Amino acid sequence: MEAYVHGISTRKVDDLVRALGADTGISESEVSRICANPDEDVAAFGERPLNATTYPYVFVDATYCKARVGPRVVSQAIVVAVGVAADGHREVLGFDIGDTESLAKVPKVTGPMVAAIDAA
Secondary structure: OHHHHOOOOHHHHHHHHHHOOOOOOOOHHHHHHHHHHHHHHHHHHHHOOOOOOOOOEEEEEEEEEEEEEOOEEEEEEEEEEEEEOOOOOEEEEEEEEEOOOOHHHHHHHHOHHHHHHHHO
8 A cells, every 4th residue: 555655556556566475466446445444544533532631732743745646646745733731642633635834734633622722
């Protein structure tokens, strides 16, 4: 899956699977099925409740990586919000992927938590 995410075509993924010793390669539909499962996990992660812990500190930062956008592989910003609880425990609160690391992304990665802070 990592090879596909890094922009390698499904045909090259098939060649890679064969080179790693598999008797048969991997079909395009199998690559699509494998890559679909993380989408469900990511959606569940983004919808989980965050109101059980208070985060006095929230850090938002970004890094860039190559990602497949349609038929092309382009540089994308991954904006991540990390909350630090009073006991020092850190938790990824949210993230977003886009063309740039802009302040406009902050509400999207921190979600309703920011609305609760603003209302206080």
